[in-house]
Amino acid sequence: MRVITGSARGRRLKELQGKETRPTTARVKESVFNIVQFRVEGRRVLDLFAGTGQIGIEALSRGAKTATFLDQRTDAIRLVRENLELCKFSSRANVVQGDALEFLSRTQEIFDFIFLDPPYETGLLKNALECIAKFDILSDHGIILCESSVTEALPELPEPYQMGRVYRYGKIKITAYEKNLPVL
Secondary structure (H helix, E strand, O other): OEEEOOOOOOOOOOOOOOOOOOOOOOHHHEEEEHHOOOOOOOOOEEEEEEOOOOHHHHHHOOOOOOEEEEEEHHHHHHHHHHHHHHHHHHHHEEEEEEHHHHHHHOOOEEEEEEEEOOOOOOHHHHHHHHHHHHOOOOEEEEEEEEEEEEEOOOOOOOEEEEEEEEEEOOEEEEEEEEEEOOOO
């Protein structure tokens, strides 16, 4: 697993052992950043269900202003910190261990780009999306990208959030949501 481009291009990231974490594949990660390509630089990123932190780290490498990483697992949080140190991004990162829904309900931050990749088919993705809309933590013209299995149905969100395109990559899909803009 490597950083694709930007200031940390080619840097190999450490991975979690075991089958509890399913890292985003290189193909899907590249596609995610093709979707948001010119909307990352100078932005505030939330990598919810961070795992190894590779999505937030890729965003920082591409010029994101800050990134917040959240995961419930202690080993994942430790690894995110190690990967941030490896890429020299610790000063632009906030790493939080805890429950995703609790974090979403109490954060005072507003994010420009939110990436959601919870364990598939658990209901966490739907609940996280609903919390983001309820607590309105996405900036105007911000984007949410969700990774899920192709079989998982995602909710419509209330205005001003709009579901956009769905991108399929084998058994994985990326669903885009935007706030106040025509959708991708």
